[in-house]
Amino acid sequence: MGTTFLRGGLDSFTAVNTGISNKLGIGLGVYQLAVNLVIFIFILWLDRKQIGIGTILNMVLVGFEIQWFTTIYHQLFGYRTTFLIVAADTLIGLILFTLGASLYMAPDLGAVPYDAIAPIITQRTKLSYRTARITQDVLFMVAAVMLLSHIDKRTYHTIYNALQTTETMRNNMSEYxxxxxxxxxxxxxxxxxxxxxxxxxxxxxxxxxxxxxxxxxxxxxxx
The missing domain is CATH 1.20.5 (Single alpha-helices involved in coiled-coils or other helix-helix interfaces)
Structure with a gap:
């Protein structure tokens, strides 16, 4: 629910998944589950102590929950994006997001697959956790920006190519x-x-x- 309110400024992992799932034309829930399964396999191999019930629930449910809560959000509040709405969404989203994270992190119920990457890197290298985590988030943020901007460019090129194809077809129809x-x-x-x-x-x-x-x-x- 917190991530739904924060869709104007997603965490880097969800932003990347949103960009790729849009590009592939599949739901965020299905794609995020697939990515989490891949990361989960590496966690099993490298540090299975990171795994708990929180890992499984987050891995399986979060992507689908974001889709579900987003539908409810738009039904209740529509698509308006004024400054006050964005500010309110940000405040509510941060409170819900951090509350949700603390509910499984504080009692040590297992790390989210994405969140387990930095601790594993720290254990196996000389990097501090802070350096590993910041580097990880920055890399995913850059990837998200590139993917989401690519979608806008792809839309333009799709329309342009359709017009060009129609014109070519009109001129060469007799030759088919x-x-x-x-x-x-x-x-x-x-x-x-x-x-x-x-x-x-x-x-x-x-x-x-x-x-x-x-x-x-x-x-x-x-x-």
Missing amino acids: STSDLRSQLKIVRHNMANSKEMYDSFVEQERLLQDELNKRIAKAKNK
């Missing part, structure tokens, strides 16, 4: 064989299905924004 036409038709229909899902999402966003605007206009007229 019947087999080429069938192959291209399959590709276009597949792209249409993917685009429809994206379009439906934008339509829902537009509806939510318009409904909120209509409510405010009606409220202003009543005054």
Whole structure:
């Protein structure tokens, strides 16, 4: 729940997972579980003392919980992002996030797979925990920035390439064989299905924004 409120400023690990899951077109819960399983295998091999019930619960549930709480958040509060909302979300998110972390860290119920990386590095190298953890978080933060910015660039290139493909197809239609036409038709229909899902999402966003605007206009007229 804390991470949901902090989605305007995620921790570096969740930010990387969000970027990659968006790029691959799969849910954050599924992708984060897969990544945690990979890290979990290395923890089993390098330092299984780090593992506890908190490790398992965090590894399996957190990604799906973020998706679930995000849906509830948008249903309750919509998509508004004013300064006051961001400030309130940050404050609430930090309190919930640190409370949630302390509930399993204080009684030593096991480390989150991501959090176990720095202690293992400290044990096996001469680096201090502070240096190892800061380096780890900075590297993941850089990766998150690169991934999330790449998504924006990819959206632009997707639209540009679609326009270019349409123009090329229009100019060369007569040169396509019947087999080429069938192959291209399959590709276009597949792209249409993917685009429809994206379009439906934008339509829902537009509806939510318009409904909120209509409510405010009606409220202003009543005054």
